[in-house]
Amino acid sequence: MGRYRELLRKVTIFSDLDEAGLDDLEGLFVSKTYGKDALIVGHDEEGDSLFIIVEGRAKAMLLGESGREMILYVFRPGDFFGEMSLLDNEPRSATVQASEETTVLALRRDAFHRHIEKYPKTALSILREMSARLRRADEIIGSLALLDVYGRVARLLRELADRDGEEVDEGMMIAERPTQQDIAAMIGTSRETVSRALSDFAKRGFVEMSGKSILLRAHFLHGGQISR
């Protein structure tokens, strides 16, 4: 059994594969390490590999002409990206940049296509994951059009609690919240506005911040739409 077997088992798109399927995959990956802020995938470039994160963190984002960034998603160990260009042969839909030193496994287009032909279960799993990503993108589009900034911050905090939160007596604890700058880039606003919304939430007893962590109180998590 190779060194990446345990990781591959944790990757959602490979979770339905049996041992033979994992054997088939394991020899196909090449590992690469990127330094903090290195570009892994460039928006609009031609794409020939799919990536899986082994260690570290990388963000998919769109960059405005003024350098402003919109963060679409933050990938962590076990997550994959770069599948879109391999499926539709179009240029990369977004930039993916390492947020810290990040090691990935890269699978080239021809190997990916051969694997999918042999193991259609992987294709179904990719469709399932892409459907989940589309649902999330729909929610974000809806929130940009329908919620004010406070509502968008609240929606994002609830999403982070769903994904990363740990249940505690008072609600959900997120041990490492994103920076205010990153929250701003995830919901299309400025860092100052996020800072104002978070202090307002703290004053209203919705959240409690301490160092890098944030506690979301139960009435905030289960309450309805939040606005200014």
Ligand code: CMP
């Ligand atoms: P690709 O277009 O090949 O390169 C950029 C990658 O970013 C893309 O494949 C997806 O893997 C990922 N990506 C693009 N948009 C989103 C999104 N809205 N949510 C999550 N991942 C995305």
